[in-house]
Amino acid sequence: MTTITAVEVIDVRFPTSLSADGSDAMNKDGDYSAAYVILRTDDSALSGYGFTFTIGRGNDICVLAAEQRALPLIGRDADAVLDDLGATYRDLKTDSQLRWLGPEKGVEHLAMAAVMNALWDMAARRAGKPLWRLLADMTPEQLVDIADLKYLSDALTREEAIALLEELEPTRSERIAELERDGYPCYTTSAGWLGYSDEKMRRLLREAVDQGYKHVKLKVGANLEEDIRRCRIAREEIGPDAHLMIDANQVWDVPQAIDWVGALSEFNPLWIEEPTSPDDILGHAAIRRAVAPIGVATGEHGMNRVLFKQMFQAEAIDFCQLDSARLASINEILAVYLLAKKFGVPVCPHAGGVGLCELVQHLSIFDYVAVSGSLENRVTEFVDHLHEHFVDPCIVENGAYRVPTAPGYSAEMFEESLREYAFPGGAYWTGASLVQARIA
Amino acid sequence: MTTITAVEVIDVRFPTSLSADGSDAMNKDGDYSAAYVILRTDDSALSGYGFTFTIGRGNDICVLAAEQRALPLIGRDADAVLDDLGATYRDLKTDSQLRWLGPEKGVEHLAMAAVMNALWDMAARRAGKPLWRLLADMTPEQLVDIADLKYLSDALTREEAIALLEELEPTRSERIAELERDGYPCYTTSAGWLGYSDEKMRRLLREAVDQGYKHVKLKVGANLEEDIRRCRIAREEIGPDAHLMIDANQVWDVPQAIDWVGALSEFNPLWIEEPTSPDDILGHAAIRRAVAPIGVATGEHGMNRVLFKQMFQAEAIDFCQLDSARLASINEILAVYLLAKKFGVPVCPHAGGVGLCELVQHLSIFDYVAVSGSLENRVTEFVDHLHEHFVDPCIVENGAYRVPTAPGYSAEMFEESLREYAFPGGAYWTGASLVQARIA
Numbered sequence: 001m002t003t004i005t006a007v008e009v010i011d012v013r014f015p016t017s018l019s020a021d022g023s024d025a026m027n028k029d030g031d032y033s034a035a036y037v038i039l040r041t042d043d044s045a046l047s048g049y050g051f052t053f054t055i056g057r058g059n060d061i062c063v064l065a066a067e068q069r070a071l072p073l074i075g076r077d078a079d080a081v082l083d084d085l086g087a088t089y090r091d092l093k094t095d096s097q098l099r100w101l102g103p104e105k106g107v108e109h110l111a112m113a114a115v116m117n118a119l120w121d122m123a124a125r126r127a128g129k130p131l132w133r134l135l136a137d138m139t140p141e142q143l144v145d146i147a148d149l150k151y152l153s154d155a156l157t158r159e160e161a162i163a164l165l166e167e168l169e170p171t172r173s174e175r176i177a178e179l180e181r182d183g184y185p186c187y188t189t190s191a192g193w194l195g196y197s198d199e200k201m202r203r204l205l206r207e208a209v210d211q212g213y214k215h216v217k218l219k220v221g222a223n224l225e226e227d228i229r230r231c232r233i234a235r236e237e238i239g240p241d242a243h244l245m246i247d248a249n250q251v252w253d254v255p256q257a258i259d260w261v262g263a264l265s266e267f268n269p270l271w272i273e274e275p276t277s278p279d280d281i282l283g284h285a286a287i288r289r290a291v292a293p294i295g296v297a298t299g300e301h302g303m304n305r306v307l308f309k310q311m312f313q314a315e316a317i318d319f320c321q322l323d324s325a326r327l328a329s330i331n332e333i334l335a336v337y338l339l340a341k342k343f344g345v346p347v348c349p350h351a352g353g354v355g356l357c358e359l360v361q362h363l364s365i366f367d368y369v370a371v372s373g374s375l376e377n378r379v380t381e382f383v384d385h386l387h388e389h390f391v392d393p394c395i396v397e398n399g400a401y402r403v404p405t406a407p408g409y410s411a412e413m414f415e416e417s418l419r420e421y422a423f424p425g426g427a428y429w430t431g432a433s434l435v436q437a438r439i440a
Numbered sequence: 441m442t443t444i445t446a447v448e449v450i451d452v453r454f455p456t457s458l459s460a461d462g463s464d465a466m467n468k469d470g471d472y473s474a475a476y477v478i479l480r481t482d483d484s485a486l487s488g489y490g491f492t493f494t495i496g497r498g499n500d501i502c503v504l505a506a507e508q509r510a511l512p513l514i515g516r517d518a519d520a521v522l523d524d525l526g527a528t529y530r531d532l533k534t535d536s537q538l539r540w541l542g543p544e545k546g547v548e549h550l551a552m553a554a555v556m557n558a559l560w561d562m563a564a565r566r567a568g569k570p571l572w573r574l575l576a577d578m579t580p581e582q583l584v585d586i587a588d589l590k591y592l593s594d595a596l597t598r599e600e601a602i603a604l605l606e607e608l609e610p611t612r613s614e615r616i617a618e619l620e621r622d623g624y625p626c627y628t629t630s631a632g633w634l635g636y637s638d639e640k641m642r643r644l645l646r647e648a649v650d651q652g653y654k655h656v657k658l659k660v661g662a663n664l665e666e667d668i669r670r671c672r673i674a675r676e677e678i679g680p681d682a683h684l685m686i687d688a689n690q691v692w693d694v695p696q697a698i699d700w701v702g703a704l705s706e707f708n709p710l711w712i713e714e715p716t717s718p719d720d721i722l723g724h725a726a727i728r729r730a731v732a733p734i735g736v737a738t739g740e741h742g743m744n745r746v747l748f749k750q751m752f753q754a755e756a757i758d759f760c761q762l763d764s765a766r767l768a769s770i771n772e773i774l775a776v777y778l779l780a781k782k783f784g785v786p787v788c789p790h791a792g793g794v795g796l797c798e799l800v801q802h803l804s805i806f807d808y809v810a811v812s813g814s815l816e817n818r819v820t821e822f823v824d825h826l827h828e829h830f831v832d833p834c835i836v837e838n839g840a841y842r843v844p845t846a847p848g849y850s851a852e853m854f855e856e857s858l859r860e861y862a863f864p865g866g867a868y869w870t871g872a873s874l875v876q877a878r879i880a
Contacts, residue, residue: 027536056537061505061547068498096467097496103690103718103741106546107501151717154694154726250543254594277591278543279746281721282753286594301543306719313722 002078006040007070009063009114012413013056013423014354014386020195021385022055022352025221026249028195030055032386033423034354035062035111036413037070037118041078048122049412052114052325053353058107059423065111069098073115082123086146089116089331093148105303109328116329117359121409131409132362135330136172136369140165143370147334148305155309161338168373175369176403183400184364185375186382187215187245189352191234194219198233205237212399214242215270215379221248224263231267240268247273250301254283258290271295271319278302284316297321300350304328305335312343319377321350324359333363337371346376352383357394358410361401389417442518446480447510449503449554452853453496453863454794454826460635461825462495462792465661466689468635470495472826473863474794475502475551476853477510477558481518488562489852492554493765493793498547499863505551509538513555522563526586529556529771533588545743549768556769557799561849571849572802575770576612576809580605583810587774588745595749601778608813615809616843623840624804625815626822627655627685629792634659638673645677652839654682655710655819661688664703671707680708687713690741694723698730711735711759718742724756737761740790744768745775752783759817761790764799773803777811786816792823797834798850801841829857 016022017029034051041047052062069092073081081088093099093112101108124131135143144161188211191204201218208216218234220227227246234244246269252260257275272294276283278301288296295318302308302322311317320340327333340347347367349360364380372378380401387393391412395402404410420427427433456462457469474491481487492502509532513521521528533539533552541548564571575583584601628651631644641658648656658674660667667686674684686709692700697715712734716723718741728736735758742748742762751757760780767773780787787807789800804820812818820841827833831852835842844850860867867873 027540030537030540054537055540057535058505058508058538058541058548061501061508062541064504065498065501065547068501095497097470097494098498100467100470100495101498101502101550102546105719105743106542106548107505108498108546110541151693151720151723153696154723253591256593277746279545279744280591280750282750283591283594283746303545304719306717306723310720310722 002041002043002046004039004073004076004078004081005042007067007074008038008040009066009070010036010038010418011059011063011423012036012354012418012421013059013429014421015428016385020193023193023195024219024247024249025194025251027055032354033059035059035066035114036418037066037114039070039073039118039122046078046122046126048118048125050114050117050119050121050329050409051355051411052110052117053356054110061107062110062114065107066114069108069111070115078122082119082126085119085123086331088119089148089328092116093328104306104328109304110326112328113325116331117325117409117411120330121411125408128407130362130404130406132365132369132404135366136176140169143334146331147338148328148331149335151306152309152335152339155313156339156342160342164338164341165370168370171373172369175373179365179368180403183397183402184361184368185379185400186396187217187243187379188213188382188384189217190384191216192218194222198230201230202233202237205234209238209242214399215245216242217245217247217273219249220246220264221251221260224260227264231264235267243270245269245271245273245297248275250274250277252276254280254286257287261287261291261294265291265294269294271297273297273321274300279307281307281310281314281316284311285314288316288318295319297348299323301326305332305339308336309339312339312345317345320345320347322347323350324356324363325353337367341371346374346378347372348378349380351381352385354386355390355411355413357382357387358390358392361394361404362409364401365403389413442481442483442486444479444513444516444518444521445482447507447514448478448480449506449510450476450478450858451499451503451863452476452794452858452861453499453869454861455868456825460633463633463635464659464687464689465634465691467495472794473499475499475506475554476858477506477554479510479513479558479562486518486562486566488558488565490554490557490559490561490849491765491795491851492550492557493796494550501547502550502554505547506554509548509551510555518562522559522566525559525563526771528559529588529768532556533768544746544768549744550766552768553765556771557765557849557851560770561851565848568847570802570844570846572805572809572844575806576616580609583774586771587778588768588771589775591746592749592775592779595753596779596782600782604778604781605810608810611813612809615813619805619808620843623837623842624801624808625819625840626836627657627683627819628653628822628824629657630824631656632658632674634662638670641670642673642677645674649678649682654839655685656682657685657687657713659689660686660704661691661700664700667704671704675707683710685709685711685713685737688715690714690717692716694720694726697727701727701731701734705731705734709734711737713737713761714740719747721747721750721754721756724751725754728756728758735759737788739763741766745772745779748776749779752779752785757785760785760787762787763790764796764803765793777807781811786814786818787812788818789820791821792825794826795830795851795853797822797827798830798832801834801844802849804841805843829853
């Protein structure tokens with residue numbers, strides 16, 4: 001018997017605010033961070049790695065919450081825990097005292113995501129498969145048993161969910177072969193951060209086009225005149241046929257969103273992302289009706305499956321951008337994918353941050369193979385930051401994610417990265433690296 | 441100049457799970473707890489006390505979050521902070537790194553509530569007025585400056601908000617006199633906890649009727665046959681004319697809620713409370729359409745003003761049960777009251793827990809005096825637990841809250857209660873009280 005023996009949660013922070021990487025109209029100075037969970041067993045060959053993503057202060061609070069959330073796992077039989085991750089998830093989430101602090105939202109939900117991500121990583125490692133393949137090898141019934149369908153039955157029943165998956169089951173292998181050949185299409189946000197100079201943006205846009213990207217994204221929402229100038233530059237660089245997306249990071253009220261997007265419509269954006277509060281289902285629906293044919297996208301702050309259910313029911317969004325470290329891992333993400341399939345909304349996961357690209361490649365591949373069966377209107381975000389800290393980093397070629405092959409959920413970070421960027425005691429934050437560099 | 445010099449946040453937990461006080465279908469074993477904030481100044485006569493409410497585990501996480509949230513206040517001029525609590529609130533809430541952890545929901549929002557509650561308490565103490573009076577003495581413009589209207593302008597503009605308040609301004613003093621005479625009507629939940637025996641429930645219901653209550657509430661949702669038996673007992677005790685409310689604490693999916701409430705309709709409940717996920721605006725709207733004329737009530741887990749805005753827009757609820765320790769204090773609560781007024785929905789605040797009754801009496805009184813001007817369909821929850829720990833406890837007579845007169849927000853707890861129930865080091869939790877009792 002293999003026993004889960006310990007949980008260690010590390011506060012890792014990268015000083016991204018120094019270079020304005022990741023800067024937008026709402027978040028001007030984020031230090032990309034992870035509450036990084038390591039679950040150990042008494043088998044030194046079996047561990048699980050997972051995290052949630054934050055932008056700095058408060059990452060310590062997520063660490064504490066993740067430690068607390070993982071405690072019931074210690075001492076348990078790893079096989080029993082991993083053989084039924086549906087039951088494990090339900091066990092953890094029904095702690096009614098912790099539930100009170102959300103329910104199913106905010107810090108406690110981020111912590112749940114971190115812990116369940118580590119368990120899914122461990123399950124895939126145990127099976128010797130990349131996570132997408134572990135899922136793609138499950139039957140429709142097994143998948144639906146894992147999915148958290150609580151509060152969803154007015155929109156999707158268990159029977160409907162199974163039927164949706166059965167439809168595509170016979171042809172899964174064809175789509176796997178296709179993705180192994182072509183990869184899964186992605187777009188880049190690396191060029192468009194709000195804090196970048198026009199020259200830097202122009203250079204990065206040109207590089208993106210050269211690298212084969214057909215979609216690029218700009219941050220907007222701080223100043224309309226500057227947005228018009230930046231969108232014009234973008235169109236000059238990418239041409240009229242490539243897709244331009246714009247992202248306001250929640251800065252507007254609903255009427256303001258409608259006016260502002262209207263003023264940028266001449267640049268023909270594919271979507272406006274996060275035009276207003278991520279909680280405002282009816283607001284997104286109103287914006288969508290007003291700005292069509294420009295699409296509405298949101299989801300990186302979509303707190304849970306109940307929010308996404310309503311976004312679909314209200315016909316509020318054209319693109320669902322679920323987040324792999326905010327939703328409670330595969331159990332909840334799978335439910336959102338099933339809802340999206342039923343309502344015919346493409347899922348284009350949010351990525352970037354720390355390690356989110358590593359996670360979402362598994363999700364997008366699994367979605368195409370087993371749930372949606374379609375690549376139409378689907379692109380997954382890619383941001384070329386911080387991959388060097390991951391043991392099994394994602395690989396993007398010709399504007400597409402290559403299919404990962406190593407066992408696990410690609411979430412493991414290098415120990416030297418953890419030593420360097422642990423907060424506040426790591427070598428970077430204490431200044432020890434600087435001292436070492438001077439000595440050398 | 442008076443300077444804010446320190447913040448102390450105490451993890452206080454009461455062992456309510458031992459007696460099944462507060463037990464319901466979702467929360468079977470809560471230990472009522474507070475993350476209790478003390479803001480001190482260099483004037484020993486001026487402090488502020490506030491808290492958020494939790495049910496046990498994770499209260500420590502709220503404590504850490506509240507400490508962090510309050511840090512920017514330390515060293516600041518108390519008068520500058522308190523003279524413009526609208527600006528202070530906006531300063532605190534726009535920390536974009538902490539915002540990422542919600543935004544405006546979950547642990548971070550509970551912490552914001554605790555800190556702002558302490559500031560509002562301090563402001564009322566400085567003015568020498570109970571909080572409701574501090575607010576009732578403000579002009580419509582001053583109140584709207586305080587209210588957080590961000591993300592609400594599609595439902596309520598600043599001009600509309602001012603006009604709503606101006607309408608009732610000339611007659612505020614009449615309603616103050618009326619409440620000082622009669623009190624503000626309340627209902628009791630003390631009889632109906634799910635873990636109570638039939639005999640205990642029957643006795644408590646009889647006492648409630650004797651004490652003048654015209655509304656009582658039962659917890660339901662664990663077992664339909666038992667619910668039918670308990671509702672029958674309740675009707676036997678309170679008679680056909682008193683109001684019976686039922687509360688499912690979020691246990692149902694939407695179709696199940698409709699069926700279950702239908703099966704209890706013979707007992708003529710005034711409302712079904714929390715029939716499903718507190719996040720499910722469209723679900724509540726569907727339930728409301730199906731169970732009318734039984735009303736739908738929710739709000740104790742209503743995470744922020746954007747959720748309530750949509751509840752009103754979707755005509756999802758008949759009663760708004762906002763929570764004084766979950767919304768971000770007066771700044772956000774005032775916005776919800778203004779929305780409720782515009783949409784014609786009565787606000788019946790959630791209370792109970794630790795100290796929530798002490799807070800909400802101020803809210804209900806202010807609402808009647810300055811915002812709604814109506815008592816129709818309005819009752820405020822009262823639960824007769826834990827008031828003995830408060831320096832200025834609420835007083836209920838003849839089924840009504842007496843109008844509080846002491847300066848502040850009635851949030852201060854006795855130091856000996858803090859010493860006894862601080863977790864995990866307090867005398868109760870370490871067993872020291874037991875030892876002392878034996879020695880005595």
